[in-house]
Amino acid sequence: MRKANSTNSINETRLHLLCGMSHALSVIGGRWKASILFSLTDGRKRYSELRKDIPGVSERMLVAQLRELEADGLVERTVFPEVPPRVEYALTDFGRSTQPMLREISAWGAKHRKG
DSSP: OOOTTSHHHHHHHHHHHHOHHHHHHHHHOSSSHHHHHHHGGGOOEEHHHHHHHSTTOOHHHHHHHHHHHHHTTSEEEEEEOOSSOEEEEEEOHHHHTTHHHHHHHHHHHHHHOOO
């Protein structure tokens, strides 16, 4: 954790305010967030479905990334009052707005990856 008033934190905040690219990457960046968002383009999914769609992600990391995406307003979490409880995740309107960008990034990556 960095102090909020550290030079590093102040510079990061300033960069996010001035640069749209920096802000976008801070919201969807990380190893798993784009994969989660891309998986949810198919519609609502339960946690177990997301785990199957995203091989290699640990339970701890998937939960953490889903919480961050929910906090940023990209993903909504719905808990159904059933026994056992059922939880579904879906893109918000804001989350759906990332779809064209994610498709372009995916196409670019597929075209330029080695191997």
